[in-house]
Amino acid sequence: MLRIRRTRWKFAYVVLGIALLMVLNAYVFSRVLPSPVAAVASNVLVVALYFVGTRSFRGAGEPIEPPRAWWRMTSRPTAGFVIGSLLALSVISDIAGARSAIPGYAFTNSLDAVVDSILVVLYVHSSMRLVRSPAK
Numbered sequence: 001m002l003r004i005r006r007t008r009w010k011f012a013y014v015v016l017g018i019a020l021l022m023v024l025n026a027y028v029f030s031r032v033l034p035s036p037v038a039a040v041a042s043n044v045l046v047v048a049l050y051f052v053g054t055r056s057f058r059g060a061g062e063p064i065e066p067p068r069a070w071w072r073m074t075s076r077p078t079a080g081f082v083i084g085s086l087l088a089l090s091v092i093s094d095i096a097g098a099r100s101a102i103p104g105y106a107f108t109n110s111l112d113a114v115v116d117s118i119l120v121v122l123y124v125h126s127s128m129r130l131v132r133s134p135a136k
Contacts, residue, residue, distance in 0.1 A: 003056060005057075005059075013057075021046065024041075024042070035104055039112075059074070072130070073123050073127075074123070074127070080123040080126045081127045084123035094110070095113050
């Protein structure tokens, strides 16, 4: 499996992933799929991008060949806490958007909030385990 170790390639992966998500949301999902299905497709892509990133990225001193433990999302606890915090802010934004009076966006924002909440739990759990048992 592909292993990404350099920061610039990790950054490129994230930027390209965001660009892909934006293009697909603007030109494919929203135009071809009905609203609820477009929201689901967009969130499936988001989860896939996070999954591939967490399985592919490797930090300094982290073994390259073996796959990461199923629970491990980052190479260091701080990174997981930062990503989890940013995702928590996204959850707050999603909830605020779901409560707005804009018809049609409540489902999308609610689904985004659920997906982001699950990612928050995964990243914080990973970081807490890394703090308890640091790498050797």
